[in-house]
Amino acid sequence: MPLAFPYSAIVGQTEMKLALTLTAIDPSIGGVLVFGDRGTGKSTAVRSLAALLPPIEIAAGSAYNLPPEDGETAESVPTPVIDLPLGATEDRVVGALDLEKALTKGEKAFEPGLLARAHRGFLYIDEVNLLEDHIVDLLLDVAASGENVVEREGLSVRHAARFVLVGSGNPEEGELRPQLLDRFGLSVEVASPTDIAERVEVIRRRDAFDRDPEAFTMTWAAEDGAHREAILAARKRLAEVTLSDETLGEAARLCVALGADGLRGELTLMRASRALAAFEGATRVTRAHLRAIASSSLRHRLRRDPLDEAGSGARVERVVAEVLPA
Amino acid sequence: MTGAAAWADAGLAAALLAVDPGLGGAVLRARAGPARDAWMEMFARLAADRPIVRVPPGIEDDRLLGGLDLAATLAAGRPVRSAGLLDEAAGRTLVLPMAERTAPGLAARLNAARDRGSDFALILLDEGAEPDEAAPAALADRLAFRVALDTVAMADLGSEAYEDVAAARARLGAVAAPEDMARAMATVAAALGIGSLRAPMLALRAARAAAALAGDASVDHDAAALAVRLVLAPRATRMPEAPEDDAEEPERETPPEPDKDENRERETEDERDDDAPIPDDVLLEAARAAIPQDLLARLLAGAAFRSPGAKGGGAGDERKSKARGRPAGSMRGDPRHGARIDLIGTLRSAAPWQPLRRRIGDGADRVLVQADDFRIKRSKRKAEKVVIFLVDASGSAAFARLAETKGAIELMLGQAYVARRQVALVSFRGDGAEVLLPPTRSLVMTKRRLAALAGGGGTPLAAGLATAMGLADQARGRGVAPYLAVLTDGRCNVAMDGTPGRPRAEADARQVARALRATGTRALVIDIGNRPSAPARGIAEAMGAVYLPLPRADARALSGALGAAMEGAA
Numbered sequence: 001m002p003l004a005f006p007y008s009a010i011v012g013q014t015e016m017k018l019a020l021t022l023t024a025i026d027p028s029i030g031g032v033l034v035f036g037d038r039g040t041g042k043s044t045a046v047r048s049l050a051a052l053l054p055p056i057e058i059a060a061g062s063a064y065n066l067p068p069e070d071g072e073t074a075e076s077v078p079t080p081v082i083d084l085p086l087g088a089t090e091d092r093v094v095g096a097l098d099l100e101k102a103l104t105k106g107e108k109a110f111e112p113g114l115l116a117r118a119h120r121g122f123l124y125i126d127e128v129n130l131l132e133d134h135i136v137d138l139l140l141d142v143a144a145s146g147e148n149v150v151e152r153e154g155l156s157v158r159h160a161a162r163f164v165l166v167g168s169g170n171p172e173e174g175e176l177r178p179q180l181l182d183r184f185g186l187s188v189e190v191a192s193p194t195d196i197a198e199r200v201e202v203i204r205r206r207d208a209f210d211r212d213p214e215a216f217t218m219t220w221a222a223e224d225g226a227h228r229e230a231i232l233a234a235r236k237r238l239a240e241v242t243l244s245d246e247t248l249g250e251a252a253r254l255c256v257a258l259g260a261d262g263l264r265g266e267l268t269l270m271r272a273s274r275a276l277a278a279f280e281g282a283t284r285v286t287r288a289h290l291r292a293i294a295s296s297s298l299r300h301r302l303r304r305d306p307l308d309e310a311g312s313g314a315r316v317e318r319v320v321a322e323v324l325p326a
Numbered sequence: 327m328t329g330a331a332a333w334a335d336a337g338l339a340a341a342l343l344a345v346d347p348g349l350g351g352a353v354l355r356a357r358a359g360p361a362r363d364a365w366m367e368m369f370a371r372l373a374a375d376r377p378i379v380r381v382p383p384g385i386e387d388d389r390l391l392g393g394l395d396l397a398a399t400l401a402a403g404r405p406v407r408s409a410g411l412l413d414e415a416a417g418r419t420l421v422l423p424m425a426e427r428t429a430p431g432l433a434a435r436l437n438a439a440r441d442r443g444s445d446f447a448l449i450l451l452d453e454g455a456e457p458d459e460a461a462p463a464a465l466a467d468r469l470a471f472r473v474a475l476d477t478v479a480m481a482d483l484g485s486e487a488y489e490d491v492a493a494a495r496a497r498l499g500a501v502a503a504p505e506d507m508a509r510a511m512a513t514v515a516a517a518l519g520i521g522s523l524r525a526p527m528l529a530l531r532a533a534r535a536a537a538a539l540a541g542d543a544s545v546d547h548d549a550a551a552l553a554v555r556l557v558l559a560p561r562a563t564r565m566p567e568a569p570e571d572d573a574e575e576p577e578r579e580t581p582p583e584p585d586k587d588e589n590r591e592r593e594t595e596d597e598r599d600d601d602a603p604i605p606d607d608v609l610l611e612a613a614r615a616a617i618p619q620d621l622l623a624r625l626l627a628g629a630a631f632r633s634p635g636a637k638g639g640g641a642g643d644e645r646k647s648k649a650r651g652r653p654a655g656s657m658r659g660d661p662r663h664g665a666r667i668d669l670i671g672t673l674r675s676a677a678p679w680q681p682l683r684r685r686i687g688d689g690a691d692r693v694l695v696q697a698d699d700f701r702i703k704r705s706k707r708k709a710e711k712v713v714i715f716l717v718d719a720s721g722s723a724a725f726a727r728l729a730e731t732k733g734a735i736e737l738m739l740g741q742a743y744v745a746r747r748q749v750a751l752v753s754f755r756g757d758g759a760e761v762l763l764p765p766t767r768s769l770v771m772t773k774r775r776l777a778a779l780a781g782g783g784g785t786p787l788a789a790g791l792a793t794a795m796g797l798a799d800q801a802r803g804r805g806v807a808p809y810l811a812v813l814t815d816g817r818c819n820v821a822m823d824g825t826p827g828r829p830r831a832e833a834d835a836r837q838v839a840r841a842l843r844a845t846g847t848r849a850l851v852i853d854i855g856n857r858p859s860a861p862a863r864g865i866a867e868a869m870g871a872v873y874l875p876l877p878r879a880d881a882r883a884l885s886g887a888l889g890a891a892m893e894g895a896a
Binding site for chain 1: 432433438464522524669767768
């Protein structure tokens with residue numbers, strides 16, 4: 001495995017980085033959707049974040065990334081980042097009959113798929129908007145239940161599959177069904193930086209990394225380390241962060257004013273603002289936290305007016321300014 | 327660019343790629359022929375240590391990623407694995423023929439393998455004839471070079487003599503680039519309207535390779551200009567501004583370096599340096615000279631086609647019936663390649679042969695299954711649909727009612743969106759028809775194109791119908807059922823060949839309409855004239871289409887008509 005580009009060295013893209021950081025703190029936020037241009041560092045950011053996270057402990061040799069139980073030898077593996085490529089077959093995604101064992105030993109065994117390998121890590125789908133509908137359906141179901149249930153070819157298997165779903169894509173190439181949009185906790189829009197100085201810095205850092213990955217990674221090791229510590233500390237603090245009824249009420253008012261579909265928006269607002277408070281070392285969630293993550297949490301849940309020209313991000317900003325003035 | 331110059335640049339691209347395979351590779355846009363063969367030979371000679379592996383376009387996952395060798399497994403009675411092409415790709419050159427037909431899945435897997443650090447170079451052999459037929463953008467974006475050999479004649483092909491590639495490679499690590507080179511590349515890329523940041527990164531890398539090839543210790547003007555010409559110019563989406571006024575301005579406006587004080591210091595030092603800074607306008611000039619001459623024409627005609635990889639790669643196309651949809655029995659077949667094995671069916675077909683096979687086999691006490699026995703599940707799937715909107719934007723009636731027409735289309739668009747249908751947009755006016763938007767699911771694009779639609783000019787209905795028929799045929803070819811919604815007043819006055827005159831125009835339109843009927847395309851004609859008219863009804867009859875006058879159609883009637891017609895098309 002080659003070195004990943006250091007997470008802290010990614011220039012700009014603060015909204016995307018914050019969203020990824022928050023889901024790393026609290027995976028129950030439910031994934032990140034990154035929509036935007038090509039070559040804006042979407043996949044780089046996902047791989048970098050995973051490389052920055054501490055390894056997970058699994059039972060030695062577990063194909064399902066299960067934590068070790070009493071008496072089992074533990075093994076430490078990097079936080080999994082599993083790519084789900086376009087055109088992946090259902091077999092590969094959910095798992096299937098292990099043909100090898102079936103044919104050679106006559107055994108009916110299950111060969112785990114990508115969902116099993118992504119357990120406790122990230123499932124990354126580039127160009128998620130081009131994914132086949134029937135695979136999307138599968139993902140929705142598993143992402144919602146945290147469990148992969150396979151009933152096929154005489155197999156009956158269920159295993160835990162809890163992962164942070166990270167999808168990226170370019171909206172000009174096709175859109176996502178509202179049902180899938182809604183399953184992503186946070187949604188961010190990225191664009192190539194228009195500022196030349198920022199673009200230059202991106203190119204410089206990438207060039208330095210390509211020429212000497214080890215040295216470049218060393219330069220940023222301290223910052224990456226600090227970020228890792230901050231994530232770990234926030235995870236510990238998360239349970240202690242309080243959310244007052246008043247703030248809950250504000251979140252609800254915001255969702256009602258926006259006409260956001262379902263309760264998922266409120267739930268995400270709560271979880272993400274709590275994770276943000278923990279990340280910033282605060283003990284309680286404030287209006288400022290809500291405001292900071294309102295766009296990412298809600299912009300993809302607005303009832304879609306297929307002909308609305310203004311981005312839904314702008315709509316959220318407007319309503320936030322009305323309902324929750326600073 | 328002359329053929330000789332194009333060939334010289336093509337040769338340089340091959341040499342640079344041989345020096346630094348980290349440049350990703352090249353898109354070779356040319357038909358199969360001596361020029362392409364000569365280029366491949368030249369590259370193979372230059373990069374002799376990186377053996378060439380051809381990737382068949384329809385390669386299956388088990389060959390690409392490795393998997394169980396079914397025949398060998400059955401013969402040996404123990405699992406026999408075969409390595410995949412990507413396992414062995416590191417240090418090689420992968421060649422992808424017919425790259426314009428690459429499935430999005432294959433592109434995604436190749437990208438993922440490279441992102442994970444496999445250092446193969448990739449040559450895409452792109453034989454696309456039309457601007458919208460091109461290698462997937464997601465793949466091409468990561469490759470430094472675009473090599474076009476269309477203008478190269480036999481006489482231009484000469485064997486090029488390059489400096490020693492091995493020596494250049496040895497020099498490469500030590501080649502220095504002036505500090506402001508990154509900014510120069512970023513500025514040029516921005517001036518050319520290139521959004522992706524990979525382009526300037528690759529250009530910087532190519533400049534280093536060019537310096538190494540030339541035997542220099544640092545990147546000079548020539549190397550930088552070469553990199554701009556080979557990497558940035560072919561990606562241009564707009565002409566840079568004229569050099570004397572604006573070209574330099576973006577740089578002047580740019581604040582120095584943002585937060586890093588060291589950088590700023592280093593930069594000022596560099597500016598005092600002798601071989602630094604390379605003025606952006608010199609580089610821009612290099613780019614301007616190399617921009618394909620048909621760029622403007624291409625941009626005007628095909629702004630819609632800038633990200634062709636996506637189109638046709640959309641989730642709806644070319645679905646194999648083996649893997650999706652409702653089960654519909656089973657058939658003999660190979661239970662890999664995305665098909666699902668019908669285990670019971672397989673065992674049932676193997677059962678009668680068991681005594682015989684045991685007798686001649688190794689006597690093992692297990693079920694003896696042979697490749698012949700495999701049964702795979704078949705499934706049926708409802709066909710994907712695309713609604714092609716053909717809009718009359720001529721002066722006659724549409725001019726007065728263009729806004730209403732747009733409104734009607736928007737209504738139907740909303741409905742198509744809800745039903746997850748693809749939509750395409752064709753308009754006709756003046757002397758011809760134009761595909762404003764090839765089939766897509768993107769509402770954003772559709773709305774934008776629709777809003778930009780202008781009216782005026784003659785009514786070349788025949789040309790419009792013919793263009794729509796072409797789209798419909800393409801859609802059918804991809805297994806997508808086309809449905810045509812024509813919005814016109816039927817008063818055509820421009821014939822197929824662009825000449826004015828009502829009688830010929832009407833005859834032509836009817837002829838195409840009958841041809842459309844023969845293809846079995848379901849259609850709906852919405853009469854956007856001020857009152858229902860005979861011509862539009864006549865066209866609808868010739869097409870075998872549903873006729874609906876807009877004046878009487880309210881929103882509900884419109885979407886109802888579309889919905890009813892689509893149901894019929896299922």
